[in-house]
Amino acid sequence: MTYIRSPWINDELALLQDNVARFIERELLPVAGDWERNHRVDPRSWQKAAEAGLFCVSIPESYGGSGGTMGHEAVIQQELVRAGLGGSFAICHGIHSTIVAHYLLAYGNEEQKQRWLPKMASAELIGAIAMTEPGTGSDLQAVRTTAKREGSFYRLNGSKTFISNGQSANLVVVVARTGDARGAGGISLLVVETEDAKGFRRGRNLEKLGLHGQDTSELFFDDVLVPAENLLGGVEGQGFGQLMQQLVWERLNIVLTGVVSMERAVTLATEYVRERKAFGNPLIEFQNTQFVLADAKTQATVGRHFLDALMVKLLAGELDATTAAMGKLWATETAFKVIDSCQQLFGGYGYMTEYPIARLFADARVARVYGGANEIMKLIIARAL
Numbered sequence: 001m002t003y004i005r006s007p008w009i010n011d012e013l014a015l016l017q018d019n020v021a022r023f024i025e026r027e028l029l030p031v032a033g034d035w036e037r038n039h040r041v042d043p044r045s046w047q048k049a050a051e052a053g054l055f056c057v058s059i060p061e062s063y064g065g066s067g068g069t070m071g072h073e074a075v076i077q078q079e080l081v082r083a084g085l086g087g088s089f090a091i092c093h094g095i096h097s098t099i100v101a102h103y104l105l106a107y108g109n110e111e112q113k114q115r116w117l118p119k120m121a122s123a124e125l126i127g128a129i130a131m132t133e134p135g136t137g138s139d140l141q142a143v144r145t146t147a148k149r150e151g152s153f154y155r156l157n158g159s160k161t162f163i164s165n166g167q168s169a170n171l172v173v174v175v176a177r178t179g180d181a182r183g184a185g186g187i188s189l190l191v192v193e194t195e196d197a198k199g200f201r202r203g204r205n206l207e208k209l210g211l212h213g214q215d216t217s218e219l220f221f222d223d224v225l226v227p228a229e230n231l232l233g234g235v236e237g238q239g240f241g242q243l244m245q246q247l248v249w250e251r252l253n254i255v256l257t258g259v260v261s262m263e264r265a266v267t268l269a270t271e272y273v274r275e276r277k278a279f280g281n282p283l284i285e286f287q288n289t290q291f292v293l294a295d296a297k298t299q300a301t302v303g304r305h306f307l308d309a310l311m312v313k314l315l316a317g318e319l320d321a322t323t324a325a326m327g328k329l330w331a332t333e334t335a336f337k338v339i340d341s342c343q344q345l346f347g348g349y350g351y352m353t354e355y356p357i358a359r360l361f362a363d364a365r366v367a368r369v370y371g372g373a374n375e376i377m378k379l380i381i382a383r384a385l
Helices: 011-038 043-051 070-082 089-107 110-121 239-275 287-315 321-344 347-351 356-368 374-383
Strands: 127-130 146-150 153-164 171-177 187-193 200-205 216-227
Touching: 011 043, 011 070, 011 089, 043 089, 070 089, 070 239, 070 287, 089 110, 089 127, 089 153, 089 171, 089 187, 089 239, 110 171, 127 153, 146 171, 153 171, 153 187, 171 239, 187 216, 187 239, 239 287, 239 321, 239 356, 287 321, 321 347, 321 356, 321 374, 347 356
Parallel strands: 127 171
Antiparallel strands: 146 153, 153 216, 171 187, 200 216
């Protein structure tokens, strides 16, 4: 499929796009099947991506990054999803490079940034963010994990679940309650270096409906002593505000994945119906097929223009939380419907996981939940009416 260049993609980003696409085809696609079977990206692939400069591209060069913008990150994410890695390396990359690294850049002090970011760019450190708990999903104010100050350390206790990169990460930003204040006021972000963290345990690599090519885990913290200097922002109680600020980009990243997945579904379905025959004729010649694809193509095109408008706002520093929530709500709901309609055209083959459309369908379901459930997006939007 030939893509029209988006207005936020300049010549530099177009060149990056081509280079990333070639790297993916050469280095990642040949081993992507192994990720699906093992439910995680192998360490060698992480290292190859780091050597190719795919991590921390929007982090300043003084901290080991490439000095680019979120546009550079978006291009990489877009190419990963286009190549069929939306359920594997795109998630890993997004959590590590575009989310965790930016928490450190935004709220870390100079010593923290110098200590952690260069190693994230080289994949010596792999990042994860531990928000969700067994009894706490979108309601982050209800977290029960505690971090009690004891001299120069925090004693961290609690458990987290559904943590992307959970099996691979050795640098985990943990959402914990550091004070007695109820609600948002007592929440802080602590960075846990897991390598020598006594009391830190990884649970099982969770079996999921989709996203089979990446690891999602339970994490346990039993009297883990975290240096007080690992508190992000330097002052307790700032965690909830920090989370809300970074969720704007996270939700736009979900919009991007949804839109590109729609585009990919249309491409896969169009190619299939041109070859597949029924009653002696290619499926593309049936009016129902044409109508389904016409509608799907229209929705994908609308999504592309919406995504491009949001990216322009983001790069100009003008994207607000309400608009990002609208994008997340619309893109994930629409993508699921479009992928479902395209999958139907494959008949029984669409249910076989050897066909990319089946994996695309399974991967799309969770997008309506993570990054804040879509019901929460509606509340955010309604408050702004």
